Amino acid sequence: MDRRQSRRKKGLLRLRQPIPDRVFTTAGLVVPVVLVLLWFAVTALGLVKPLFLPSPLAILEEAWRQISTGILFEDAAVSSYRIIVGWLSAAVLAIPVGILMGNFRLFEGALEPLISTVRYMPIVALIPLTILWAGIGDEQKILILFLGTFFQMTLMVMDNVKNIDVNLIRAGQTLGFSNTEILWRIILPAALPAIWDTCRITIGWTWTYLVVAELVAAQSGLGRRIMDAQRYLATDTIIFGTLFIGLLGLLTDYAFKRTGRSLFRWTADR
Structure with missing residues (x-):
């Protein structure tokens, strides 16, 4: 035994x-x-002052206050809208650009140096420019989320495509497939599971940019609530807001995982 x-x-x-x-x-x-x-x-035990670390009960009380007043759902709806639109805008452009870069050396050579440079630029430094370009409405917040996601997603999709076994492509060429046929019948089906994982990872990054996106002139939103709480040293609001954003991100990640398992069953054992 x-x-x-x-x-x-x-x-x-x-x-x-x-x-x-x-x-x-x-x-x-x-x-x-x-x-x-x-x-x-x-x-x-009083080892840390409540100003620096409120108790879990204080966080629960703050959660109930926001739920009972409706503030939480209003902020969550506004922030979720910005996240979805910002991420979708980045994905719609980044996925085809990444596929082109992964398949054609010309596109990779022309775009990778620029994209690799821009992706290291701090998003916070771009806030003044985004205000000039898009004003202070939702468009500016969505633009920040787009810029924080697009460049990383493009390079990751490029790598997803480049990691496909080249023998599959050569087999298609041997069978007389055109470039378009190889792309649609071989490359995309083989790369889709990895591209889906890239989408799952990058939407997580988009959630992390939420507070930055709602830093300026936002009237509502989870990130804005956290920034307002900072002014008044409302640590319980800051911690609860941060945990709630993390929870929404976790639910998003779970939804992507479940959907990916249903769409790509053959990758379940990886």
Whole structure:
């Protein structure tokens, strides 16, 4: 019996080996629960002043206040709209550009130096320019989200396409396929699972740019609520807003994962 138990324990730590779903789910819950308990203990013992770290109960009270007054849902709706439009705008342009760069050296040579340079520019530094270009309305916020996502997504899609086995392309050429046929019948089906993962990752990045996008002249939004709370040292509002943005990002990530498993079942074991 002891040997069986030891084998099971070792099996949980074997490289790239599947584990029971129950264990997988439990492991994902244990760490957050432990952190919350430590957080509660630190604040209950008075080791940190509430100004710097409010208790979990204070965060729950702030959450209930925003829910009961309707502020939370209003801010979430506005921010989600900006996220969706900003990310979709970037994806609609970045995916075809990335595919072209991944398949044609001419496009890669012409665009990669520029895109690689711009993607290292700090988005915050572009806020004055975006205000000049798009004003202070939703267009400016969406433009910030677009700029924060487009350049990274383009290069990632390019790499997704370039990582396809070249023998597949050569097989298509041997069969007499044209470039268009190779693109639609070989390259895109092979690259779509990786491109979908790229979309999942980049929409997560878009959520991280939300506070920056709503930094200037925003009347509502989750990021704006956090920036207003900073002025009044409302730490509970800041922490709750940050956690709620993380929760929305997690739900988005989960939706992409579930959809990806349904669309690309043959990649389930990867």
